Amino acid sequence: MAKSRFIASINVDPQKGFTPLCPDELPVKDGHLIVPELLKQNALADLLVASSDAHCDAALFKVEKDEEQFQPLDYANTDCTFKMHCQPGTKGFELLDGLPNPTEYNFFVWKGVAPDLHPYGACYHDLAEKLSTGLIEYLVFNDVNTVIVGGLATDFCVATTAKQLQRSGRFDVLLNVAACRGISPDGVAAQIEEMQSSGVQVFENSAAIERWLEQ
Numbered sequence: 001m002a003k004s005r006f007i008a009s010i011n012v013d014p015q016k017g018f019t020p021l022c023p024d025e026l027p028v029k030d031g032h033l034i035v036p037e038l039l040k041q042n043a044l045a046d047l048l049v050a051s052s053d054a055h056c057d058a059a060l061f062k063v064e065k066d067e068e069q070f071q072p073l074d075y076a077n078t079d080c081t082f083k084m085h086c087q088p089g090t091k092g093f094e095l096l097d098g099l100p101n102p103t104e105y106n107f108f109v110w111k112g113v114a115p116d117l118h119p120y121g122a123c124y125h126d127l128a129e130k131l132s133t134g135l136i137e138y139l140v141f142n143d144v145n146t147v148i149v150g151g152l153a154t155d156f157c158v159a160t161t162a163k164q165l166q167r168s169g170r171f172d173v174l175l176n177v178a179a180c181r182g183i184s185p186d187g188v189a190a191q192i193e194e195m196q197s198s199g200v201q202v203f204e205n206s207a208a209i210e211r212w213l214e215q
Contacts, residue, residue, distance in 0.1 A: 005213060008106075008144045009045035010135075010165075011038050012122055012151030012158045013053055014099055017085040017092025019152070025085040025092045028153045028181045035098040037179040040206035041148050044213065048100065049135065051109040051122035051151075051161070053086035054093065058115040077126045078118040086112075109133045121160035129164065136168050146172045148209060149200075150179025155187035162200045174212070178205035 016022050019031035042048050055061075060078040063069060071081045086093050095102065102108045109122045111133065117125055125131040139147065149162045158180050166173045175195060182188035196202055203209045 003145075005146045006047075006143050007045045007146045007148065007213070008047040008049055008139055008142075009038075009042045009148045010122065010151070010161065011042070011048070011050040011099065011105075012149060012161050013051055013086075013153075014038060014096050014151050015052055015086050015092060016094050016096060017053070017087075017090075019096070022085075022092040025083060026153075028183055031152050031181045032096060034150065034152070034179050034181060035096050037176065037206060038099065038150050041150050041176050041179050041209070042100075044206060044210055045148060047106045047139075047142060047144060048104075049107040049109075049122075049138070050095075050100075050102065050105045051111055051133075051135075051157070052093070052095070052102070053157075054088050054110040054113050055084065055086055055118075056113065056115055057084070057087065059084070059112070059118065060116050061118050075116060076128070077116055079127060080118075082118075107135065107138045109135055120157045121164040122157070123161060123164040123168075136165065136170065140170055144171065146174065146213075148174045148176055148206075150176040152181060154180040154182030155184065155191045158182075159191035159195055162195050163198050166195075166199045173200045174209055175200050175202045176206055176209060177202060
């Protein structure tokens with residue numbers, strides 16, 4: 001007998017600031033092309049959840065030049081330098097065209113709002129994973145047992161979110177590779193291997209996920 005499933009789809013940071021639509025922020029190659037696959041993923045779910053970066057101009061990670069990025073920082077909740085991205089009120093903050101508006105999701109997380117916070121995953125506001133965003137609790141309260149994950153970028157916020165959900169021990173976590181894009185091929189490969197080692201199940205696309213769900 002097939003397992004009864006209540007499914008959530010999470011769209012992790014599908015914002016213009018992570019795509020070539022905003023080349024001065026943190027553009028991920030082909031990041032703007034994930035919308036059709038995210039929508040297919042969403043169509044498989046009972047609940048839709050999403051997250052967005054929401055950074056302020058005083059963010060501790062802020063640097064001005066490309067070559068200044070990805071340098072380690074010794075702050076409790078900001079561990080690396082980045083150019084400014086996904087600032088409320090700018091184009092980069094917006095969700096990709098064709099996705100639901102934030103108010104049309106069942107649950108939405110805005111993260112990194114405070115200057116000294118730069119979390120990657122959607123489940124915690126802090127890097128030590130002690131201050132919950134409420135996402136895991138929301139999913140548990142609503143009896144979700146399966147979560148499909150897609151978004152930007154594979155090797156940062158998507159991977160962290162998937163692993164956080166998996167570590168909770170509450171869900172089958174399914175990564176939809178076609179609904180993601182990553183910063184570097186090596187980084188993506190390493191993170192996919194790490195996700196699989198943690199128990200996250202990796203699928204080529206939503207069609208493969210749908211076949212698995214029907215088993």
